[in-house]
Amino acid sequence: MRKKSVLYYFDKSLVEPIPRLHGTRQMELLASQREIVVVSTEPGARSAAEQETFDATVASLAEHGVRHEPITRGGGRLAQIARASLVLFRHVRAGRGDILHCRSYMPSVAGWLVSAVTRARFVFDMRGLFVDEYVFEGALEEGTLRYRFARLLERRLLRAAGAIVVVSERFRDHLLTRPDLSGFMGGKRIFVIPNRTEVDSFTGNERESIRAELGWSDATIGIYSGSTAEWHRVDRTIEAAARLARLEPEARFLFLVYPEREKAMAMAEAAGLGPERARFLTLAPAEVPAHLGAADFAFMLIEPHISKQVCAPIKFAEYLAAGLPVVAGGGLGDTEEWIRSGKLGVLVEQRDPDGVAEATSDMLSSDDFRRGLMKERCRTFAKERLDMALTTREYEAVYEEIDRA
Secondary structure, eight states, X not given: OOOOEEXXXXXXXXXXXXXXXXXXXXXHHHTTTSEEEEEEEEOXXXXXXXXHHHHHHHHHXXXXXXXXXXXXXXXXHHHHHXXXXXXXXXXXXXXXXXXXXXXXXXXXXXXXXXXXXXXXXEEEEOOSOHHHHHHHHTSSOTTSHHHHHHHHHHHHHHHHOSEEEXXXXXXXXXXXXXXXXXXXXXXXXXXXXXXXXXXXXXXXXXXXXXXXXXXXXXXXXXXXXXXXXXXXXXXXXXXXXXXHHHHOTTEEEEEEEESOHHHHHHHXXXXXXXXXXXXXXXXXXXXXXXXXXXXXXXXXXXXXXXXXXXXXXXXXXXHHHTTXXXXXXXXXXXXXXXXXXXXXXXXXXXXXXXXXXXXXXXXXXXXXXXXTHHHHHHHHHHHHHSBHHHHHHHHHHHHXXXXXX
């Protein structure tokens, strides 16, 4: 009997971290149950290092029985959607696409078009509220023709999808209560699958060696991991760290930032946070778990815009997997409730650097923190709720639901 098949399509290259860490690995694990084809968008040229990463990823997919189909990037969004639609259609006609699993909006447009002319069903794996993100970033202006078209397209995708994957319960609630979706948005098609990580990769084995290399063996180290994009609010994190440095003489701060490390370093200098108290590194994804394991607590002061109120930051799963209590602003997906009910850190008002510093100082002096109880709770929560193996099982449950429909 032929295996049921899944076409997994994302509009990124295999050399980028997120598709490899949070996409292809899941498909490899699912390949024992289904025929899997991964479709990615690739540039016309790569550096030698990128080519090495690309070849290794394709080889890993093949080793697990997963086919790979590249689509060359270029020619604008409409041309990209047309090329993707043709590739998806060809695979469906060849019997390799019972389900079109489309990660984010543009891939879902191609999936929707192909599902409209074939028997394939498509999964709208939303990842975020990208129309709202574009408004926040200034790429779209509310009330304009482009904005109205983007909203119309979003509604069409939501209506047509065989299943909708979101990353938090708050995301699900947002869709179910949004007035413009009330006519067709039932909860049965919406599946909540948060961003997770491979918990076992956070061993902490290199903790002492990294701390010694930094010259901070006896320090209490706070860490930030992530982008310098505006909504990550690395600026507020640096300001809060500078205030905390005045309250906690033994505190040191490690910033794992990309892509603008120099920009973040300039922010720290302006805040009075010198290199003796703060270091800035840009690391390969494989190096991040070990460096997180060298820290003692973590910052997550993301901007609480509507597009982030439904999010599930990957860094949150990684922080907990490393056993790091989290200093977090409220209103971010389900993390606020998890931190409060699980006692996984401290909730703060992210716009108040003095308040962040004082709350963090209180946490560092608490009995739970000093005895390592918070660390253990974080690790346990990550293993039970945020391990990547759970995502693989939940994706299979989505596919099974579509099979039955």
